[in-house]
Amino acid sequence: MAEDVEKVINDNENVVRGICTPYHYDSRKGRLKKGAFKQKDPTRGVSTYRTIILSADNCKQRAKSLGNADKQYVGLATVAAGAVRSANAAIEDTREAMFYGHADIFIVTGADGYEHEAGEPLPPEISELVDGRIDAILASTNFYLDPQPEADEWQGPGLIAA
Structure with missing residues (x-):
């Protein structure tokens, strides 16, 4: 774990989102759902991990x-801060x-x-805004299906953004 990293997140920094099924991932279609970046309250944050630290x-x-x-x-799932x-x-x-x-x-x-x-409920204009922003984020996100989800260590490829 890196120490003393500034709070400022540069555009080229990647963040990682933990993905769970059935909420974030459609295993039948093999792709992320909007739920990967959607909160019930759209003004709350969607948790991610900074790869510069973790x-x-x-x-x-x-x-x-x-x-x-x-x-x-x-x-x-990995996305660059600039894409967000x-x-x-x-x-x-x-x-x-x-x-x-x-x-x-x-x-x-x-x-x-x-x-x-x-x-x-969300007003229609806010629902559209949320869906559009999530679609744009998803288009810039790389998803890595864990090849060994039961293992404690990451066995997949390097976590880079799209």
């Missing part, structure tokens, strides 16, 4: 810990709220002028 093994171990009886860890920003989403280091090496992707940002009320 190794592939660290990312996998954290992602595996997300699994439970309802969702099974299946792999890791190009989709008009935001990415921020959130080490204080979670842990050193954690970052959140915010699909809906303060610049959008929208505040979500818990339990309320």
Whole structure:
């Protein structure tokens, strides 16, 4: 684990998202779902891991810990911070709220002028905005199906963004 990395996330820095089925990955079609980057509350962050701080093994171990009886860890997805920003989403280091090496992707940002009320459905224009941004992020994301999900170490290829 790297020490003393600045909070600023450069555009060329990759972040990793832990992927679980059935929510994030369609095993029948062999591709990521929008759910990989979608939160119930679009103003909350989508958890990712900074590869400049955490190794592939660290990312996998954290992602595996997300699994439970309802969702099974299946792999890791990698996207560059610049691709997130190009989709008009935001990415921020959130080490204080979670842990050193954690970052959140915010699909809906303060610049959008929208505040979500818990339990309320999204207005159509916000649903369209969310779907469009997630589609753009997915287009720039590489997904790596874990060849040995039961192992503790990452056995797949290097985690690089599309």
